[in-house]
Amino acid sequence: MEAKVIRPFIASLDFEVSKSFYKDLGFTITYDSKDLVILSVKGASFFLQKAYNKVWAENTMVQLVVDDLDEFYKVASSLIDKYPNTKIKDIFKADYGRTFHLIDPAGVLWHLME
Numbered sequence: 095m096e097a098k099v100i101r102p103f104i105a106s107l108d109f110e111v112s113k114s115f116y117k118d119l120g121f122t123i124t125y126d127s128k129d130l131v132i133l134s135v136k137g138a139s140f141f142l143q144k145a146y147n148k149v150w151a152e153n154t155m156v157q158l159v160v161d162d163l164d165e166f167y168k169v170a171s172s173l174i175d176k177y178p179n180t181k182i183k184d185i186f187k188a189d190y191g192r193t194f195h196l197i198d199p200a201g202v203l204w205h206l207m208e
Contacts, residue, residue, distance in 0.1 A: 101132070102140050105151040107179070107200040109144040115177050115199050116142065119169060136161075152201040163192055163208035170196050170206070 106112035109129070116133045117123065125132035129144035138158060160166045167185055174180050183195040196204040 099139070102154075102156055104140055104142050104154065104156065104198075104202055105146045105200045106142055106144060107146050107151065109142070111177065111199050112142055115173065115180070118173050118176070120166075146200060148201070152203075155203045155205060157205040157207060159207045161208070163194070163206060166206055167194055170194075 121133040
């Protein structure tokens, strides 16, 4: 078996706000319907749903490895005041590498790594 793509399904508390948030982070919408979009950035993608369950959203974690963590952090940190419920943790060194955590408008926790 050869895997081609894996795409998690991510919740959105407010679908339009979440779409804007991810577009501002640098993702591009590559598929768009009234209740589901695919957001992509340089080889990685995920489904954003017009669906929300607090327990599900706040227990979802996604890891994204990027080529320039500092630049991605700069972009992400500039959005925190613009989008309600978003939070960011400074870049830190973990046993597994440099990383920072970002919580999106629905409460999904992203682990960004280099």
